Amino acid sequence: MxxxxxxxxxxxxxxxxxxxxxxxxxxxxxxxxxxxxxxxxxxxxxxxxxxxxxxASKEALLEMALDRALTSLEGVLAEADAAPGEQAAALSAADRLDRVLRGAVHVLVEDLPSVTLLLRVRGNTDVERRALARRRTFDREVTALLTEAREEGSLRSDIDARVVERLLFGMINSIVEWYRPGGPEDADRLADDVIAVALDGLRTSAPRVSPPPAP
Amino acid sequence: MxxxxxxxxxxxxxxxxxxxxxxxxxxxxxxxxxxxxxxxxxxxxxxxxxxxxxxASKEALLEMALDRALTSLEGVLAEADAAPGEQAAALSAADRLDRVLRGAVHVLVEDLPSVTLLLRVRGNTDVERRALARRRTFDREVTALLTEAREEGSLRSDIDARVVERLLFGMINSIVEWYRPGGPEDADRLADDVIAVALDGLRTSAPRVSPPPAP
The missing domain is CATH 1.10.10.60 (Homeodomain-like)
Incomplete structure (x- = not known):
């Protein structure tokens, strides 16, 4: 804190x-x-x-900024489990994952500077190490959710859940590199795009091989 | 050069x-x-x-390292267009995209240090600005390939191709943050995983909504 x-x-x-x-x-x-x-x-x-x-110190500034970003991300996980007025048991793991990914995009867009700072932390001080520990806990909880979604049969099971978690958050976190508020993509649109790539995939169901030419 | x-x-x-x-x-x-x-x-x-x-100088070391990473990435695009013994026209844009994404993962795994250096370049010197310009050309060519794949009907067309390009390479580039050679995932496996997430999506075709309970 x-x-x-x-x-x-x-x-x-x-x-x-x-x-x-x-x-x-x-x-x-x-x-x-x-x-x-x-x-x-x-x-x-x-x-x-x-x-x-x-x-009290420069480090207190860093600590509060990192706490702000982490508290928002942790809130995304807590809300995915049970939004106000809902029962957690009513949601599939895949639906909760959908919410977590969308929520993480929103946190990033809405607090771009603090999340950018969090993503650059390398663990040089106690404050940084505590922030990294909270991030690892977040990553572990998302990985557990991915595992649960695989077990319920809604996500493919041929990829290691830890690798999937890293790829998904690698994609989401990379948004800090290019996203600028006020551009053509708002947070909802960007969240849709992330879900489209990650969960549904880019390929259409259209045939990938052209039919042979007519005789 | x-x-x-x-x-x-x-x-x-x-x-x-x-x-x-x-x-x-x-x-x-x-x-x-x-x-x-x-x-x-x-x-x-x-x-x-x-x-x-x-x-000749420290900058010459930087220039050669960046050139190594960029030449490998540019080679991936060139080879996707026409591998030895193939005709470019025989390949769909989606198949070429598949090759580019897999190829980029291989370049990253096989020359992790140079690619890491390339990804950290911020454009402070002429050498860095030239490297960034080559990266932007690469990004534009991948975006053009994505657009072509949409037009041939093999990729969904409801997302901006530039956003998709950034999300895909955000995911691929993030691999430098955690990948360590000699771990359980080799380059082929990791490339399969990236394709699975990005092109095919994580969701199975299983119903996402549970059937109503039996009466």
């Missing part, structure tokens, strides 16, 4: 969330190690002590 | 290719900017001038 869970109000226009947004953008642009609190203060046009008013 | 196309023989055990391999590994580990020729000389246990015997 982040060190400062309670939002603190600071100067007008710079509440905790605004400082965090600027920090995440800078971490993504220059790298976390290369971004000093002085650089952040410069970008915000405030003093370093004004930043320390909101966050 | 790399500055030094002719292999030069140097000291025993350190020909040009061996120096390049060590350099690529170091660039991937520390980043290109952070890796000096002195660090490379240290790693190889040879002098800086012994490295300059093989390569």
């Amino acid at each position: 982040p060190e400062l869970a309670e939002p603190r109000r600071g100067r007008p226009g710079y509440d905790q969330a605004a400082v965090l947004d600027v920090a995440v953008a800078a971490f993504n642009e220059y790298g976390y190690d290369a971004t000093s609190v002085a650089v952040l203060a410069d970008r915000l046009g405030i003093s370093k002590s004004a930043i320390y008013h909101h966050f | 790399p500055e030094l196309a002719e292999p030069r023989r140097g000291r025993p055990g350190y020909d040009q290719a061996a120096v390049l391999d060590v350099a690529v590994a170091a660039f991937n580990e520390y980043g290109y900017d952070a890796t000096s020729v002195a660090v490379l000389a240290d790693r190889l246990g040879i002098s800086k001038s012994a490295i300059y015997h093989h390569f």
Whole structure:
């Protein structure tokens, strides 16, 4: 959990969330190690002590950003199990997987900067290692869901579930490399596309071999 | 093209290719900017001038590594059009696409370090910008192939071909993040898995909705 869970109000226009947004953008642009609190203060046009008013340290900024992305992703799994007013038992594993993949695309599109930061974490500090551990737990739970969908017969069983999980999230995570908000694809459309590729496949059922020419 | 196309023989055990391999590994580990020729000389246990015997500059090492990865990828497209002894016209666009995706997985597995380096290039120098331009040409040619496969009716036409291209190569390129040679999946198996996810889809044709319970 982040060190400062309670939002603190600071100067007008710079509440905790605004400082965090600027920090995440800078971490993504220059790298976390290369971004000093002085650089952040410069970008915000405030003093370093004004930043320390909101966050105990640069690492607390990183921790809160990673927590935001991870909490959203974990929420996707929890909601797939049982959306409000639904019974979990009513949903097939394939339907829950569909929801998880769509939900992950939405999280990525709606919090592109924090997810981008999360995907670049390499485990150099305790904060980063804890974030990686939460990501691994998420990956394991998705893998378990894939296994369940195979066992119920709704997904093909000739591929290792761990490899499938990596390929699916490799595809989804790669969206951070090119997606820009406000483009022609919104999150719903992009989620449809991911499902179309991953679950239904690109091939049509049309014959792949042309019929012989008429005599 | 790399500055030094002719292999030069140097000291025993350190020909040009061996120096390049060590350099690529170091660039991937520390980043290109952070890796000096002195660090490379240290790693190889040879002098800086012994490295300059093989390569005019650090940038020439980068250029040759990127050229190696790009030449392999471009070869995949060329071979998909017409393998030796075949007529290009005999192949459907869908079959050529199948070959391109499988071929790209093979290139990645067989030259993991150079492809990893290529995927991290951000366009900071002329050498990097030329490499990115070649990658964009490759992406455009794959997109054209996807469009052709849609037009022949073998791929679904409800997704933008550029988005599909990005999702497919997002999935394939993500393999560099986790694949380690010598694991349980070889290149052929991994290529089968990518095709299974991307072209055929994970869903079986089994009914997704359970039949109503017997009365």
